[in-house]
Amino acid sequence: MKRIILFALLSLPAFAQQRTSAQLGEDLQKLRVFGSVLHVAAHPDDESTHMLTWFAQQQHWETSYFACTRGDGGQNLIGDEQGVPLGLIRTQELLAARRIDGANQYFSRAFDFGFSKSTEEALVFWDRQLILSDLVWVIRKTRPDIIFTRFPPDARAGHGHHSASAALAIEAYKAAADPTRFPEQLKQGVEVWQAKRLLWNTFRFPGSTGNSTISDSQFKVNIGDYLPFLGQSTGELAAYSRSQHKSQGFGFAVDRGRSTEYFATLGGEAPKEFLWDGVDASWNRVNPNIDALIVPIIKAYNPEKPYESISALISFKKSIQALPKSPWTEKKLNDINAWVVNAAGIYLGATTSQGMVAIGEKLPIKTEFIVRAPIQVENVKISFAGMDSTIKGTVEPYKKYPFNRSITASAPITQPYWIQETKATGHYNVSDQQKIGQAKVDPAYTAKAIFHIQGEEFAIERPVQELIIDPVKGEILQPIAVTPKTVFSLSSNVVLLPKGSKAMKTTNLSITALAALKPGKIEVKSGASVLANITLKDGMKAGEKREWPVSFNEAVVPDGKITSNLQLHINVGSENWIDSLDLQTIEYPHIPTQRYFTPVNLSLLHIDFAKKGNRLGYIKGAGDKVPEALKQMGYEVDFLGEKDLTAANLQKYDVVLTGVRAYNTNDYWENAYPEIMKYIENGGNYVVQYNTASFLGPMKSSMSPYPLLVSRNRITKEEAKPAFLLPSHALLNSPNKISETDFLDWIQERSVYTAETNDPHFEFPLGFTDPNEAENKGNIAVAKYGKGQFIYTGLVFFRELPAGVPGAYRLLANLLAKPSK
Numbered sequence: 001m002k003r004i005i006l007f008a009l010l011s012l013p014a015f016a017q018q019r020t021s022a023q024l025g026e027d028l029q030k031l032r033v034f035g036s037v038l039h040v041a042a043h044p045d046d047e048s049t050h051m052l053t054w055f056a057q058q059q060h061w062e063t064s065y066f067a068c069t070r071g072d073g074g075q076n077l078i079g080d081e082q083g084v085p086l087g088l089i090r091t092q093e094l095l096a097a098r099r100i101d102g103a104n105q106y107f108s109r110a111f112d113f114g115f116s117k118s119t120e121e122a123l124v125f126w127d128r129q130l131i132l133s134d135l136v137w138v139i140r141k142t143r144p145d146i147i148f149t150r151f152p153p154d155a156r157a158g159h160g161h162h163s164a165s166a167a168l169a170i171e172a173y174k175a176a177a178d179p180t181r182f183p184e185q186l187k188q189g190v191e192v193w194q195a196k197r198l199l200w201n202t203f204r205f206p207g208s209t210g211n212s213t214i215s216d217s218q219f220k221v222n223i224g225d226y227l228p229f230l231g232q233s234t235g236e237l238a239a240y241s242r243s244q245h246k247s248q249g250f251g252f253a254v255d256r257g258r259s260t261e262y263f264a265t266l267g268g269e270a271p272k273e274f275l276w277d278g279v280d281a282s283w284n285r286v287n288p289n290i291d292a293l294i295v296p297i298i299k300a301y302n303p304e305k306p307y308e309s310i311s312a313l314i315s316f317k318k319s320i321q322a323l324p325k326s327p328w329t330e331k332k333l334n335d336i337n338a339w340v341v342n343a344a345g346i347y348l349g350a351t352t353s354q355g356m357v358a359i360g361e362k363l364p365i366k367t368e369f370i371v372r373a374p375i376q377v378e379n380v381k382i383s384f385a386g387m388d389s390t391i392k393g394t395v396e397p398y399k400k401y402p403f404n405r406s407i408t409a410s411a412p413i414t415q416p417y418w419i420q421e422t423k424a425t426g427h428y429n430v431s432d433q434q435k436i437g438q439a440k441v442d443p444a445y446t447a448k449a450i451f452h453i454q455g456e457e458f459a460i461e462r463p464v465q466e467l468i469i470d471p472v473k474g475e476i477l478q479p480i481a482v483t484p485k486t487v488f489s490l491s492s493n494v495v496l497l498p499k500g501s502k503a504m505k506t507t508n509l510s511i512t513a514l515a516a517l518k519p520g521k522i523e524v525k526s527g528a529s530v531l532a533n534i535t536l537k538d539g540m541k542a543g544e545k546r547e548w549p550v551s552f553n554e555a556v557v558p559d560g561k562i563t564s565n566l567q568l569h570i571n572v573g574s575e576n577w578i579d580s581l582d583l584q585t586i587e588y589p590h591i592p593t594q595r596y597f598t599p600v601n602l603s604l605l606h607i608d609f610a611k612k613g614n615r616l617g618y619i620k621g622a623g624d625k626v627p628e629a630l631k632q633m634g635y636e637v638d639f640l641g642e643k644d645l646t647a648a649n650l651q652k653y654d655v656v657l658t659g660v661r662a663y664n665t666n667d668y669w670e671n672a673y674p675e676i677m678k679y680i681e682n683g684g685n686y687v688v689q690y691n692t693a694s695f696l697g698p699m700k701s702s703m704s705p706y707p708l709l710v711s712r713n714r715i716t717k718e719e720a721k722p723a724f725l726l727p728s729h730a731l732l733n734s735p736n737k738i739s740e741t742d743f744l745d746w747i748q749e750r751s752v753y754t755a756e757t758n759d760p761h762f763e764f765p766l767g768f769t770d771p772n773e774a775e776n777k778g779n780i781a782v783a784k785y786g787k788g789q790f791i792y793t794g795l796v797f798f799r800e801l802p803a804g805v806p807g808a809y810r811l812l813a814n815l816l817a818k819p820s821k
Contacts, residue, residue: 019342021303022229026060027339028298028309031316032291034328035061035281038144038195039103040135040169042161043112044071044090045245046150048201049101049238051261054223056102058234061281062331063103064142066135066437067094068126068165070418073112073748075692077249077665078588080623082799084419085586085596086247087112092591093244095439101241104142106437108134109418109427114748115716116160117770119153123164125426132175133185135168138437139176140190143327145279147173148199148263156213166200166266173198173267188433191327196279197268201261214262219271224258235259246590286328293319306343307373313340314454340453341460345372348460350384350447351467355478355593357409357444358485358515361542365464367447369401377451384447384464385411395451407445413581414444414481415597441594444482481595485515487583488568490550493601494804496632497554498609505632506551507602511568512583513540520572524550526564526602536572557606561745561806566600603804610735611635612817613654613685617644621659621666621689629801630657633813642668647678655685655816660798663691663703677705681786685818690753690794705785706759708792713776715750715768723767725777731765731791731814738814742807751794754778761785780815789819 019027037055041047047065056063072087081089091107098105110126123131139147151157153166175181177194186192199219204212224235235255242252263275271277283291297312317336320329347370357363365384369391371377380391382403389403417438421429430436443463450459468476491508509524509532517540524532532550540546567580586594616635618627630637638644640656645668650656656679663669680686688703693710722743724732732738743750750768755778764777781792793815800808 018345018347021306024306024339024343025298025301025303026229027335027342028294028301030060031294031332031335031339032283032298033060033281034283034285035059035146035276035279036142036144037061037063037146037148038139038142039063039065039148039150039201040068040165041065041150042068042159042165043074044069044094045242045248045250046162046165047097048148048150048203048261049097049241050223050235050255050259051148051201052103053101053234053238053241054221057227057230057237058223058225062142064106064138064144065094065098065103066106066108066138068108068110068131068135068161068168069112070107071112071248073114074248075622075661075752076247077622077661078247080625081586082802084423084598085584085594088416088586088594088596089247089588089591090245091439092594093247096244096591097241100244101237105439106138106142107418107439109430109436110134111423111425111427112161113426115714115752116164117716117773118160119163119167120160121716122160123167126164127424127427128168130427132168132171133182134436135172136176136182137185137190137433139172139195140185140193141437143193145196145281146199146275147195147197147267148201149266150201150203152200152202152213152264169198170266185433195268196276197271198266199263199271199275200266201263218262218264219275221261221263221275222258223261224255233257244590246588286326287323290319290323307345307375310340310343310375311454313343314456317456337458340458343373344375344377344453346370346377346449346451346460347372348382348447348449348462350445350462350464351477352464352480353467354480355466356481356483356514356595358483358542359409359413360485361409361515362406363409363445363480364404364406365445365447367403367405369395369403369449370399371395371397373397375453377453380449380451382447382449385445409482411444411482413483413597414441414479414595416441419596441479444480478593479595483514483583483595484579484581484597485513485577486517486568486570486579487512487514487581487597488566488579488600489582490566490600490602492628492632494603494605494629494632494802495552496609496809497552497557497604497606499554499559499607501554503554504551505554506549508547509550510545510547511540512545513542514583516540516542517570518573518575520570522571523569525567525569531566539572552604554606557604559606561603561605561607561804563601563603563804566602605804605806605809607806607810608736609633609806609810609813611813612735615653616816617650617653617656619645619656619658619662619666621662621691622664624660624689624798625802626657626659626689626798629797629809629812633809635816642666642672645672645675647675647682650676650679650684651682653684654818655687657687657816658689660689661691663688669703673702677785680705680788680790683787683818685789685791685816687791687793687815689797690751692753704783704790704792706761706783706790707757708759708762708781709756710753710792711756711778713754713756713778714752714794715754715770715776715779717768717770718746718749720750720768720770723769723775724765725767726763726765729763729765729782730817730819731780731782734814734820735817736810736814738807738811742810744807745805746796746800746808747803747805748799749796751776751779752796754794755781755792757781759783784819791815 055061070087071090116122149166151162157163202213226233239252239254349368377395385407418428445464448461465477488511522534581597761783767777
């Protein structure tokens with residue numbers, strides 16, 4: 001039971017953590033340690049959680065992980081988020097991991113653009129000097145004695161992002177110590193810094209002895225010791241940390257024994273006895289007399305009454321304050337302040353009943369201050385949003401001091417700092433140097449308490465949060481967001497208008513009033529064009545949502561693809577303003593609710609387009625937005641579950657299509673397989689979108705009537721030229737004639753996890769080639785079976801259709817067309 005309770009504490013959001021008395025005892029030991037280490041890799045889930053845990057929890061070093069990207073370009077096993085929202089999910093998963101293993105988290109501005117096959121491609125796409133400057137900034141800020149990479153700077157890394165992260169680390173190791181490199185940083189509060197050594201933590205991928213980069217000649221470290229103060233080993237904590245990467249399917253088995261980590265030296269003198277050879281991580285760095293002052297405090301510490309050590313810690317603090325100011329003394333003073341607050345059991349809460357508040361609206365906030373130890377805390381001042389509350393004199397221990405206030409929301413809308421500016425192709429734009437590397441989203445509002453203990457000033461700061469009392473889960477705290485007065489969205493951001501169809505297509509415009517609107521008018525504009533005029537006869541209540549149709553006539557829409565940002569020009573009562581954003585909300589039980597705002601884009605596709613068939617059965621997989629596109633294409637879409645997968649039931653569908661990774665995420669395929677084969681044999685068209693075949697997402701069953709291997713091959717160049725290997729094949733000609741034009745403006749990549757087989761039943765009508773590689777023809781694999789056909793495709797329709805790529809709609813229509821008898 002003790003271990004379960006402790007793990008629950010470690011899983012809490014960072015602001016809710018309260019250190020246990022055993023952990024406070026270890027924190028006293030940490031006050032003697034000055035070692036700092038920085039780990040560098042490419043993505044969330046790349047990090048060596050075993051080494052991070054070992055350094056942070058056992059060695060008490062200041063431990064940090066620098067991820068070049070937020071994982072925006074990865075796949076998603078838990079939902080349909082891609083790009084920026086997936087990066088938000090993976091950022092929170094990394095922060096959850098760090099709360100368990102005890103390390104700090106940093107990022108660069110690089111955008112994860114999916115799989116890359118070379119170091120140079122990744123660095124060019126990201127802007128090498130920009131991302132190098134980010135890493136140099138973090139090195140100068142954290143001052144690591146040791147830097148270690150997860151990957152080598154070459155093809156052994158297996159991914160261009162991986163090798164690029166190592167190449168950047170090698171360059172940054174020297175550049176951080178060079179005052180001529182990025183000298184503008186030196187005016188922002190950092191100094192040049194030279195780490196003692198740069199290492200590569202070599203690896204053996206799980207389940208694959210062929211992918212090992214370790215050797216007996218490398219430096220070895222035995223890790224995995226049991227930590228009594230946590231009731232767990234570093235290996236156990238590392239597994240729990242690793243398992244936070246749920247969107248990537250990284251649940252790990254717990255490792256309770258010892259293991260060996262291997263290191264190769266990339267820079268500096270190689271270690272001989274310890275990783276920190278030549279590093280004095282003691283108080284000798286600042287003043288050799290100081291260590292003697294903390295030793296008796298550690299010996300006298302009573303875990304049953306940690307507050308009894310506060311007086312001694314305050315005296316220790318004064319001794320440090322008397323020293324010349326330095327980054328090391330500042331860090332230790334911050335650690336002491338945090339220790340005293342925890343030992344005193346001081347709690348500051350700031351909550352509201354609202355998860356969102358529109359600009360200009362009232363936000364009720366309740367703050368609560370409690371001292372949960374028999375010590376004297378005096379002259380408390382609590383501040384938020386420019387408002388102060390005071391508790392004069394001495395605070396009574398264990399007494400709740402609540403303050404209720406209401407503020408008018410005037411802060412900027414709550415937006416992750418890295419998407420506040422328009423994103424460049426390969427990186428986010430962030431103008432504020434102090435934000436570079438920051439992992440977290442800034443809270444909308446914070447509350448701060450300043451108080452005195454034995455004449456010394458202390459302060460704590462907490463975010464204002466929404467307090468939810470769930471009848472099953474109990475108390476839940478979530479971030480709050482400041483919003484525009486209105487947000488709006490479209491039922492479909494892509495409207496397909498086939499040429500010659502004389503079609504009138506409608507997308508529904510939904511407006512949500514986040515503040516009450518008086519009677520008036522709203523114009524929906526695309527540039528100077530007015531798409532709709534809306535009259536609000538009775539206004540709208542706060543929280544009210546209304547919907548209006550916006551129609552487009554094929555006859556008056558220009559040819560091709562037209563994309564625009566929409567705006568609401570609002571004129572109600574005596575007020576007028578423009579709102580142009582949609583509110584996006586990400587909610588999963590393992591991360592805090594994430595809210596962010598996006599422009600409302602509309603793409604009109606007035607193109608040559610034809611389809612065959614009307615009724616389509618869709619088998620959901622890991623999550624994608626393909627069904628919305630299918631409805632635009634004119635299909636009647638039914639979602640199919642396990643009980644629907646019988647040959648008799650499937651007979652009514654012109655085509656059955658699986659979502660991405662459907663064979664990785666569903667468990668019923670063994671029973672469904674023979675029924676699906678009967679459906680094909682009787683004349684059905686069965687189309688499977690990409691799946692993976694790895695230890696992370698094993699295939700649940702056979703999918704094809706003939707032997708077919710899902711490989712890990714892919715075409716990463718989205719501009720790769722198509723090769724029409726079977727130019728007369730129906731999939732390239734009917735009902736749409738496919739040409740090179742259909743492969744213009746694709747995003748991120750062409751295909752993933754393409755097919756391989758030597759079975760003669762299969763045909764491969766389409767090929768692509770990445771630079772310096774052989775042609776890949778497994779992007780579409782098609783086989784006749786009985787009266788019907790089976791198709792596997794690794795083409796990334798799940799990315800291209802939501803992006804409104806015209807050729808993707810035309811090509812998918814061909815794959816979905818029932819074959820002629």
